[in-house]
Amino acid sequence: MSLPGGIRTTLAIALLLIVGGALAGAYVMVVPSLERRLVDERLEELQHDANSTALSYARQDFRNPLEIDDFVDAWAIVGNARVVVFQVFGPAPLSLRPLADSASAPGTISEDEIALAAARTSRPARGRVDRGGRPFGEVAIPLLSGNVLLVSTSLEDQLATVRVVKRRLLYATGVALAIAAILGSAAATLHARRIRRLERAANRIAKGQFDEPVVDLGDDELGELAAAFERMRVQLAQLDTARKEFVANASHELRTPLFSLAGFLELMADEDLDEETRAGFLATTREQVERLTKLAADLLDLSRMDAGRFRVEREEVVLGDTARALVDELTPLAEATGHRLVLEADPEAWALADEERVLQIGRALAGNALAHTPSGTEIAIATAYVDGRAELSVTDDGPGIPREHAERIFDRFYRVEGPHASGSGLGLAIARELAERMGGTVELATVQGRTTFTLSLPAAPVAAGELAVST
Template identity: 60%
Template sequence: MSIPGGIRVKLSLALLGIVGGALLAAYVIVIPSLEQRLVAAKLDQLQSDAETLAVQYATSEAQNNLRITDFVDYANFFSNSRVAVFTVGGAPGKRELVTVGDSSAGTGVDLAFDSTALEAADSARTVRARVRHNGREYAEVAVQLFSAGNVMLLSSSLSDQLATVALVKRRLLYATVVALSISVLLGFMVAAIHARRLGRLQAAADRIAEGAFDEPVVDDSDDEVGQLAASFDRMRIQLAQLDEARREFVANASHELRTPLFSLAGFLELLDDEDLDESTRREFLATTRSQVDRLTKLATDLLDLSRVDVGRIRIEKDEVGLAEVARVVAEDFFALADASRHTLLLQVDDDAWAHADEERVQQIARALVGNALVHTPAGTTVQLRVERHDSRVALVVEDDGPGIPPEHLDRIFQRFYRVEGGQASGSGLGLAIARELAGLMGGTVTVASRPGQTAFALELPAESPSLRVAEALWR
């Protein structure tokens, strides 16, 4: 069940509960403890006075100069309390008290049956108690005098102590009312401030949900709400970048698909001409096949990218001999290298084994070699080599072409990005896919370029030789 009024009411009620609970705990702990301490202090004082007076009584009685009325008046003055002296009769457990002296006789409180004095008479020890007479509370201490059977009772009203406790209760109550009022007011004010800040965040979230990424989310505070606003702003920037990338991706993909489709439509229309000679028809058919191949490759690349993005591409890691991969890829590209007047060289290390997916390694290697052959001028030498570096192995494609301009190096792995110039061609997806696939296998694809030397390197985790030997023996 939700509390109406939003965060203002909820925070105010929370502060009210916290302050109220704290004051209630203080009341439960302080008031009873204060009352007990004040009563105990009063009883301690009466006990000390009673024991002192008992000694004085015994001394005076030994000197035979004791008058009980004078002693009671003196004890009343000494202890500032009501003093009564009793003689005790009857059997134990059925004691009877007979008053022989009372400093406050006739006050309406009869002490002849006082339980404290009776208990002291039965136990022959000092007894202290908090008792009630006629609706008022008293502190009492009874001691047995040294003369046989006599008991002295000191009784003092607890009205001052209880009045002090009542005063503390009233002041604590006033403080509670004031503290609760202040807590409600402050809670409402603080909640209102935070509600406004959260409202701004809600409005910003609504704008972002509607696709408006131009307005920043600003909150200059360093608290949790400020940190949340900063996270919202980072999310806004990332979503803006993703939205821009999506728009650019759609535009580039549409352009890449439209170009071969228009070309195919044109060639198909020309092929429909009955006057077309056979050689021209074969040329148009070859061009049409190349455009179909281009569409097929583009569709395959887009499918791979979509699978990478949704995490559905399968990577099956096993031991992969990079030397064999390099030989297979080089064999596939020797014809293309001859046709484009490139020199393709191969240099491998047969001990370079990687822990990766062989099919994906070949895909990356083909993309790197294909880029080197397509994006460099005729007469360029392209070298495919395999190296081992401790726990990593590398497949490197290096050429001695003109190199990649420095301003393009950080962007060539972006989707659909192509370096402008006469040698630029393709969809611009090959390197992006290569880097994504390498990352899924725990590897990297890097590039280093300067005029006369450009090297793309696929680095992968090396397969342990001892593990390969053990697997070979097991087989």
């Protein structure tokens, strides 16, 4: 269950927490440090004054207590601090009695813990004490006479400075939080709107509506997400178009031979047909059945590929033998259509592939050349070993493939319309997918009016080894 307001509230609260936490951290780091620094600086001043006072006291020859009183009064004016000389009684427990005090009302100064610490350790001591609810900084120095000199001053000025800094930090914190709340709410609202747009775009795509682009001009993560959504929309639109074209083309390709078969069967039912006409109808019917059989096989291969259930073998294939078998198979068709088949086999062209699928690809490439080139065209089927790859190529000197069709001829059901156009438009698409599943490629090149389809496959290790030995 989301918070009221959704991401806007979440982002605004997060920004407030961040700003508040940063300011609280600054407060914790600045205020105590400032207070310690100011107190330490004042204690350093007191230490200097106390050392000077103790040195001057040691040089005096006091003959009566009044001289000591005059001494502490004078040094209290010089140091702007309270000066007290304690007489120490002991040894344990130690106690102090003021011998001379610059203040008119000494109060409980006899219980001063800083002076007691100096008396116990016979070493200078300093620190902060609270007396009468007020803070004081004190420095106590043991004297050679056994007494203890104490210099004390109020820390109100230093702590007042710290209180001013505290108030200003609190004011700044309140202003910063207010600004953060306003800016955070505005930024969160802007981001929430962008996310809502992406959500609506995702819902449109989920419903199959691919006509409206996903646009976000932000140069941040949301902008990158919108760009990814747009790429997904384009790809899904292309897949949806391809699916619709596939269904329409498949229906058309199936309907045409079925209607033709139905017509011929109806005509053949006429008893008045002579045997020659009936034989022609049977031949045409057989051709349509073969066309349907090939189309069904192609559609089955495509469905297996799309479902990931299509497997290819990996074995050593002599492409020269495959090319020779291909020429033998297609020679009757070439002679019937007036084409010349030429074989150029390289014995070193051994591939690591599925022999049956290589033959299927070669049949598609050569059959495409026979179907789309005019009578009298020469078609060369060649094999070669090139740069660690085994290649099977089909080259013709026909009219060639127009540039605008070259990039799409491997699409499913795509056919170049013209006087020699035929087939279902699946052969080259299946050929490329078969090649890719065997780790190879099928490429088209047109050089000086000659069109070449090249199947490139990984070379078999035995072929590469024999070639290395021979060289």
